[in-house]
Amino acid sequence: MYYLKxxxxxxxxxxxxxxQTIQSQGVSNIKINEIKIEPGKTSKKNLINRYGxxxxxxxxxxxxxxxxxxxxxxxxxxxxxxxDLVVFEIKLDKNNIVQKVTKYNEDDASNIKVSxxxxxxxxxxxxxxxxxxx
Numbered sequence: 001m002y003y004l005k006x007x008x009x010x011x012x013x014x015x016x017x018x019x020q021t022i023q024s025q026g027v028s029n030i031k032i033n034e035i036k037i038e039p040g041k042t043s044k045k046n047l048i049n050r051y052g053x054x055x056x057x058x059x060x061x062x063x064x065x066x067x068x069x070x071x072x073x074x075x076x077x078x079x080x081x082x083x084d085l086v087v088f089e090i091k092l093d094k095n096n097i098v099q100k101v102t103k104y105n106e107d108d109a110s111n112i113k114v115s116x117x118x119x120x121x122x123x124x125x126x127x128x129x130x131x132x133x134x
Contacts, residue, residue: 020075022083026055026068032086035067037101044096054090063092082106 026032035051044065047054054065067088074080085106091099 020073022071022073025070025072027051029069029071029084029086032067032069032088035088037088037090037098039098039100042098044092044098047090047098063094063096065090065092 031051037047047065047067051067055068056066058064058066067090069084069086070082071084072080073083085104087104089102089104091101093099
């Protein structure tokens with residue numbers, strides 16, 4: 001009887017360690033696929049009332065908001081993998097009316113441009129040296 005309990009405990013631990021953990025961030029998959037936006041008609045207030053506040057508002061480019069749905073999964077001792085990714089980039093005019101809507105998925109993830117601005121690159125080696133030491 002003792003060995004049976006030990007085998008059952010081992011099986012339970014083995015099953016839980018091999019199962020996949022799924023995490024969702026942002027808007028739910030169902031809700032993001034139901035988003036209907038009409039450029040020139042839909043306002044930011046209407047979007048917030050229907051779908052909640054945007055997940056991200058660009059601080060670099062004025063009047064751009066993002067609604068994102070990101071689902072990841074992983075097993076113990078393995079890397080995280082993106083299962084589903086949907087990004088809505090919504091450009092607003094000065095009156096907070098939608099001008100343009102762009103939808104991205106995981107295949108387009110490298111094409112998303114968050115900022116038009118660039119940082120200065122002075123190649124200051126002394127700062128890099130101290131950063132590496134710290």
